[in-house]
Amino acid sequence: MAEVAVYGAWASPLSKRVEIVLKLKGVKYEVIEEDMSNPSVWLQNYSPILKTVPVLIHEGDPVVAPNVILEYIDETWTGNPIFPQNPKDRAKARFWIKFIDEKCVPAVMLACWGREMVQQMATQEAYNCLKALEDELRGKKFFGGNNVGAVDIAAIFLALWLGVIEEINGVKLLMHDQFPLLSRWVNDILSCSIIQETLPPRDQLITYLRTHNPNSFPSGT
DSSP: OOSEEEEEOTTOHHHHHHHHHHHHHTOOOEEEEOOTTSOOHHHHHHSTTTOOSOEEEETTEEEESHHHHHHHHHHHSOSSOSSOSSHHHHHHHHHHHHHIIIIIHHHHHHHHHSOHHHHHHHHHHHHHHHHHHHHHTTTOSBTTBSSOOHHHHHTHHHHTHHHHHHHHHTOOOSOTTTOHHHHHHHHHHHHSHHHHHHSOOHHHHHHHHHHSOGGGSOOOO
């Protein structure tokens, strides 16, 4: 095994977070693809509590939980930092990542894929979450400022996966007239070469999500 390896799943936005950060840092790594319907013994050994991807292996030791991994990478390879150096700004970035994971993504998923009786309420919650992110982008190209930062990487679900889910279900949440800054951010983040080469092909993701429940994706911090 390489000095740095990632146990991941190609369609998982959380796995792609880790790969994006490693590439931004210029860290060479090996990807070990997992089938989450049948996790390998190695994955279960490295992550006996969570038993899910992503898992980062560095010098033989595992680091688990996606956002813990992001901070570990940022602290271990200090070039091209993704978290702000100022403690207050760093705390703010952590807040927005937590907001995306625990508020925004669940609301979006329910609005697109939930039962009819909960979709209306979830759609309003999703709108409120997207509006909060829209407001946070005012005066900035990326959530991280002029450069891609940790919040941008955490929000990568909104850049690719959300559009795919909207297309599959015939709904539209991220409308340009309501969220012009967030829509522009989607175009900007997907134009980054490292992002482009790391994310899965859109057509393959559409095919995959037509037959797999996205709520089965690993979640959490």
